[in-house]
Amino acid sequence: MTAPHTQSVVILGGNLAGLTAAHRLASQGYRVTLVDQPPSLEGASPGEQPHDEPEAFTVLGCHHNTQALLRSLQADSPQPASINIPLEFRLPDHSLIRYPRTGLPAPLHTWVSLLRFTGIPWNERWQLACWLERLWEDEEQLAADLEQRTAGEWLATLGQSTETCRRVWNPLAQWLTGNDLYVLSADAFVNSVRPLFLNTRSDSRISILQNSPHSCLTQPITRALTKAGATILRDTEALELRYERDRISGVLLKDGSLLQADWYITALAPQQLTPLIPERWLTRYAYFQQLALLQSSDSTTILAETEQACVAPRLILLGDTAFHSILATRRGPDRTSFSLVTTDSRFAQAQLSQDLESMVPDLLRSLGLLPPGSNIATTSRRTIPHAILSLRPGTKLHRPIQRSPIANLLVAGAWTDTGWPPNLESAIVSGNRSADAISRR
Template sequence: MNKTKPTVLIIGGGAAGVTAALALSERGFAVTLCEQRGRLGGRLIDCLDGEQSAGGPIPPEPAPILLLGCQTATWNLLDRCGTAPLIRSTPTVGFELLFAADRRMRFPRLWAPGPWHTLGGVALFTALSFRDRWRLLSFLERTWEGAPPLPQNLELQTADAWLEETGQSQTARATVWNPLSRFLLGDDLKTVSAAMFATMLKRCFLSRQRDSAVTIPPTDAEHWLLAPLRARLLRTGVTLRLNSAAARLVFDDDRVAAVHLHNGETLTADWYIAALPHSALSALIPERIVTHFAYFQQLAHLTDSSALTVHLRFEGRLRSPRLVLLAGRTFHWIVSRPLSESQEEGVWVSTVAVGTAEALERADSELIQIAQRDAVDALPALVAASMSTARVSRKPRAWLSLRPGTRAMRPLPRSPFANLLVAGDWTDTGWPASLESAIVSGERCAEAIVWNASAPAARQYGERLTADH
């Protein structure tokens, strides 16, 4: 490493690690990023380079990546990469719901300042009964005004219990709120904490009108995020070490002294960022460290939610991307996007089920059949279209499960060791485990290192001023 600059070693090439590397290299640090696989991306990518399925190429994401207007850190990063104009040129979509009886309903999108666009939309949303709408309007208005404030114990109860307390009927919770919970938080209403559900409702629906808009990128993340980020990292001087898996962190008193790689190498730096899933981080920490610090002990109490995605290619035509939330079905939401990499007609449809580990055990043929049926029900334009490609992606540990009490166990970036920071979408960012959370985490780690690296110089300057006077 270049010793003329403060050095940083980042373990993990997912969104959090890459974001931290870019932020630090742009501020003059000598950054080395180690990634165990042969490409950057972490959880954003699923298949190996060149992997194919019967019928042709497949999307590399384990589940389609959608962008909400309220995810400001993600949009800021895309601005820096120069790809935000491409994504913003894609028409935004609203929330559609498909009920068990094939009844479809689109949440009205009103062009009004926040939160009136949501309040007006709720009033017109006939998927809810008049009684549910009235209770919901009263609740949203009180929440927006903060009178009374949200209860302090929301983190200790489920979103389902909280919504029941607010007067939402069982039908409303099952057909509207549960699909929304699975989409926003990756799990069932009866599983996720009320605090995180309420936070996401406020962010998406009780702020600016554009915060609830959903953008479906026209291509996979490799094109609009990972490739531009990799090029920018190389331009700023980041050393990329692919196929370099960390085996163990070496501790010396109150600091990390080195990182041992599986290939036998030992790397050292002034600062270290562990940008890994919580289970992978735990494997790098010696047992004596884990038993001594609650910061690392609590990682064992974090649990993950599953994700099951079936990617389908139809040889039909859809004019624009679509997002449909499903109620009472095997899959929980569907995303479609027209093919953009060629002039031929076609559409990718991804059907996603989250938080249902039992669905992972079903055979591929059965899942593909169910996914095809749900896709055609949700998108009637595909009724006459032929399906040419299908692939099943199973992720038993897709993202952090946001059960009641989880927030207290999500670690802050600063570890008990002075030069070790922890990054990842599962850390305490105030967001669900998502791309936005990973980017926020990486930025906070970079800010902490920049502040600590500049603190000695600031102290010396203050001491000189004191001496002069």
């Protein structure tokens, strides 16, 4: 077997999944080439080159891989302090309520926090707490068919009313996965909620980093890669994976050049990967055929700014508007930035601009985020096509693992089968697993 320092790897896709794999392999002595097409004008995911100023992002306590990566980059590039914030929900009377945190050890903190959370009516809370206790005591098991039903249906069997689902569980599902509770599989719901609420107390922390993923992660990893001698081609596009028998023999780039390596990792979205796969493999391997079964939808973020200081960052989940979550963060000493996320396709259309100009300040005022008399200084909108992977029942089977049937091809990306909903943690886990699969061989 060739020693790592003489082995080469070509990685397609330069967002967090590709960068993580590149970083891990370059630090182990592999010769890495990273290919990334320029960001589209339409929309860039967090981590890609931002359109304007930096924006904050959330990292959960249970996102251990993201935190380990941030810590490992700390030496070269000091990270901004992260601020822990509570999760807030809006009640029917329009008041806001925080999900409580306790100082108790696990699993008591889960139980006590749930019982103290008045966002859910007492009888439903009690039913849920009793069910959790039976799970802990092994008197009950999670249903075996969670991947075959929606989260909404399953929560009803646990005594959760439609109103609680609308006020609490749907905004939570939307925030964690981008999916509606009545579309999302119960299995995906459990896997996104459990690490945050049912593990240790530190796993349930929600931290805001005041800088963007681009400046906290992308830039320092790029610097580390350059230092390690990796080649980064940021302005070109991969057009085709060339093959010989059952191995990849090279990647054809838009500029006409052919990149060749011992290993190949794709870290692209499924709809970007499929056109690169040879037809012969698409018809022959179920692994590649199932990519076509994954569905995604667009996500729109409205960014609004006001000329008023942000006392503390806030994260509010909403059940009764088209916006599922609002994140208020500091943008300089006397400016607050609000990002409102929606999957409602009407907000991606330009003609809504006028409505938005009144709708956003009204909503912020009703939440007490915008004092009377204050106005929004700027509003902008960003729609990211295919940003949300549909996690409907049955999808789990179609999310591919990192190892493909092609011996020298690994597949990474937040949407792959990592056990996480597609988020930064999932992208980083997939990058780590792809790199480990190569170094273990």
